[in-house]
Amino acid sequence: MTGQVRTVDGRVAGRRGQATRQKLLDCLSEMLSSSPYRDVKVIDVARKAGTSPATFYQYFPDVEGAVLEIADEMAKEGASLAQLVAGRSWAGKAGWATAEEFVDGFLDFWRHHDAILRVVDLGAAEGDKRFHRLRMKILNSVTTPLTEAVEELRAKGRVDKDVNPAAIAGSLVVMLAAVASHQKGFTTLGVKQAELRPNLALLVHLGITGRKPTR
Amino acid sequence: MTGQVRTVDGRVAGRRGQATRQKLLDCLSEMLSSSPYRDVKVIDVARKAGTSPATFYQYFPDVEGAVLEIADEMAKEGASLAQLVAGRSWAGKAGWATAEEFVDGFLDFWRHHDAILRVVDLGAAEGDKRFHRLRMKILNSVTTPLTEAVEELRAKGRVDKDVNPAAIAGSLVVMLAAVASHQKGFTTLGVKQAELRPNLALLVHLGITGRKPTR
DNA sequence: TCGGTAAGCTGACGGCATGACAGGACAAGT
């Protein structure tokens, strides 16, 4: 099946091979957190992993290929984000709680993986289809249920007919992603962490329901 | 004064020197639009400009330095974005017009400079102070007047006391920036360009005033 | 017209990363 981990030259990787491969991925992940993407060199990753550049090229075509691998694992993990929104109520106090928990959960996930998500974002913005697909996969696990929530409210006539649920949901999600990536920008504006979250929850609630929350 | 353009080794650049310098910046700008940031090499920029790598290093310490230069020019241009928001009304039909024009103007600016803004965003997200300052400079020209608008409405009691104007304004602005960078993500969701803008305007209006617009 | 001076540009070079290969080390089964 697809589960077979293979080297660049087509061999099947055994236990030891998979271990070094994973170690290379871990070290790359770490390097992405500590130095600019542009400056991440294969030789540094290899050194950090206690091996040689040649070994790196045995498992990955280049740095980008390895990054895609890391991002793919993260995307799988990100599927659980759907639980933050799916099947939740957006009415009354429960609605406010939904908004708050959604914002919290999403920000935590994004900040936890900020280094790799930065690179994915860049790749997607630069037009690379593979990165774009990955980014959509992650965002969709949240955007899709969020869109459904808006559609439901619209069907009940609680939201205007001329709103596009997907546009609203998508915009709110990228807002959260961008805020998480640039949290430093808000401290510069004099906005503290603790203040930011409820305000984001407010915006999300307003966007989804069109109304102010009852707290 | 500060207007003196200088080479890396301290010489004052004359007319001819400034021309090549500018040509290098233009070529770099073009390369950033057409190839991944990671793959932009000094030698390519130099070749494209019909000169040699050594010349590049005479005017810029490295690629990053040149990028900062381009971004700085763009930041000056971005100051005019303030006019989209400053002194506008957020009440009634005028309020809806303000939201629409703001969204349009901002998106156009961001998309026009998307290549360089991608790099600035990346640099800022990676923690580089110079990129972060530049990013804030551009965003602030919009965030500041937007924050004032919210503060004004709050003073009139039309917006809840517990909202933080800066947090709201900042979040809406980064939302627009992120949407502009990832427009492709929305076409994937089945949202067309023309549909996106009014929905963004709606979110902005909701965020600023707390109410649905009257169109 | 003629140097003198500073600006402007480039060839060339050591250093380092890249990416490919062949061959050696290693583990496991026989």
Next chain:
DNA sequence: ACTTGTCCTGTCATGCCGTCAGCTTACCGA
């Protein structure tokens, strides 16, 4: 011990980086 297939690395050609000395060009005053 021998075989087989996995795993790693030394090595090499190639190409980019960043710097320097030195050449050409433009400007200017005498």
